[in-house]
Amino acid sequence: MTAPRLIALALLLVVGSTICLSSAVSAPGVLEDALKVFGIAFVVRTFGGDLNNFVTRLASQRGVEWEGATKVVPIVSVGSGLFVGAAQVVGSPDRVDDVRGVGQVETRISAARAKLLVPINTTTPGRKLTRIKGVGVSAILDFKI
Amino acid sequence: MIGRTLIAVLILGICAAVFLMLDIPRDKNDALITPAHAAPAITARDRVIEGRAVGEVVMGSQVVFRIRSAAGGLSPFQRAQVVAHRLELLTGNLLQPEDIATGRVRGQDVVLAEEELVITADSTHARLNRTTPTRLAQQWAGNLKAALEGRPISEKPAVEEPPAEEPVVEEPPAEAPVAEKLVPIISVGDGTRVGAALVSGPSDKVRDVNAVAQIEGTFGTAVRGRVLVPVATEDVIQRISRVPQTSVTALVDIRL
Numbered sequence: 001m002t003a004p005r006l007i008a009l010a011l012l013l014v015v016g017s018t019i020c021l022s023s024a025v026s027a028p029g030v031l032e033d034a035l036k037v038f039g040i041a042f043v044v045r046t047f048g049g050d051l052n053n054f055v056t057r058l059a060s061q062r063g064v065e066w067e068g069a070t071k072v073v074p075i076v077s078v079g080s081g082l083f084v085g086a087a088q089v090v091g092s093p094d095r096v097d098d099v100r101g102v103g104q105v106e107t108r109i110s111a112a113r114a115k116l117l118v119p120i121n122t123t124t125p126g127r128k129l130t131r132i133k134g135v136g137v138s139a140i141l142d143f144k145i
Numbered sequence: 146m147i148g149r150t151l152i153a154v155l156i157l158g159i160c161a162a163v164f165l166m167l168d169i170p171r172d173k174n175d176a177l178i179t180p181a182h183a184a185p186a187i188t189a190r191d192r193v194i195e196g197r198a199v200g201e202v203v204m205g206s207q208v209v210f211r212i213r214s215a216a217g218g219l220s221p222f223q224r225a226q227v228v229a230h231r232l233e234l235l236t237g238n239l240l241q242p243e244d245i246a247t248g249r250v251r252g253q254d255v256v257l258a259e260e261e262l263v264i265t266a267d268s269t270h271a272r273l274n275r276t277t278p279t280r281l282a283q284q285w286a287g288n289l290k291a292a293l294e295g296r297p298i299s300e301k302p303a304v305e306e307p308p309a310e311e312p313v314v315e316e317p318p319a320e321a322p323v324a325e326k327l328v329p330i331i332s333v334g335d336g337t338r339v340g341a342a343l344v345s346g347p348s349d350k351v352r353d354v355n356a357v358a359q360i361e362g363t364f365g366t367a368v369r370g371r372v373l374v375p376v377a378t379e380d381v382i383q384r385i386s387r388v389p390q391t392s393v394t395a396l397v398d399i400r401l
Contacts, residue, residue, distance in 0.1 A: 064358075118394075131259060
């Protein structure tokens with residue numbers, strides 16, 4: 001292998017490992033970088049645990065605690081398929097385990113515009129979206145990119 | 146040799162800079178997602194048929210349910226609005242024909258979507274239709290499935306005209322297992338109203354919800370978190386009294 005190729009490989013390894021190891025570091029700064037590079041879905045998957053702890057801490061500071069399990073998942077705009085944020089869902093552990101995302105459906109209620117938030121079983125294109133019942137949305141996370 | 150190395154490093158540096166500037170979705174799940182089946186728009190409309198006020202639940206351009214009797218203090222149109230709203234909220238655009246079924250709730254025949262109540266085939270409407278509540282529920286479920294599949298609904302109306310002399314007996318609608326309520330969102334920091342939210346849960350619990358408390362915080366500079374807690378009192382600065390078994394199902398923007 002020639003020297004330039006070795007250097008290129010080394011650089012790629014450095015960039016890749018920085019991102020991959022970011023979950024272990026769990027610093028908000030790393031999250032911001034990962035957000036810019038890889039987008040919301042990756043960040044939520046990688047830092048989901050940290051984001052969930054952040055939301056739980058935020059709630060517990062005000063004396064709010066949830067029964068059952070919680071989890072942070074990406075919010076998917078149903079129709080466009082874009083990841084538009086993240087949400088913490090709450091419910092019984094087995095049902096929360098099935099939640100892969102929250103589908104956001106825009107609708108109208110009389111004169112108001114509403115964003116329905118439906119916990120769903122998949123965010124993978126082509127798969128049938130199924131609502132996970134008995135799971136609610138307890139927090140919304142907005143990302144500044 | 147050193148020159149070639151420098152060139153390679155420069156090229157890699159430029160590539161890395163471009164890569165960092167572009168927010169390229171790296172995950173396969175970042176690709177576009179479209180719902181497997183998009184349900185047509187669900188609306189309610191007010192009509193007068195042969196001098197009688199009628200509420201119709203319309204899916205796309207087809208009438209799925211025609212409600213002719215008032216009940217529980219609601220006019221036929223208001224009942225149609227409730228049913229249309231319920232259908233929309235229960236499933237959004239995710240409703241599939243196979244999710245529609247009939248069943249019994251509190252001893253009454255009902256149409257269910259994803260095992261949740263859509264409409265009750267009460268004895269009044271069954272009588273108006275000269276059928277039994279069970280058959281009426283099946284007919285309505287068939288209408289809903291047909292509309293979802295984009296098939297034309299049978300020419301036979303969901304509810305036939307009653308004989309002129311037959312009195313319409315008002316009956317209260319079956320109590321929904323799940324209820325929704327629109328309440329203000331109140332910021333815990335300063336007590337101001339910052340929007341509205343739709344909360345959902347068992348009807349006896351939802352009744353107790355008077356507001357949604359919003360607790361805000363930031364995670365670094367890129368993430369802003371808003372915890373949404375259905376509460377019994379609007380005084381959320383002193384104390385947050387959460388109503389269990391309820392949660393937020395929609396955020397509502399009201400145009401001023």
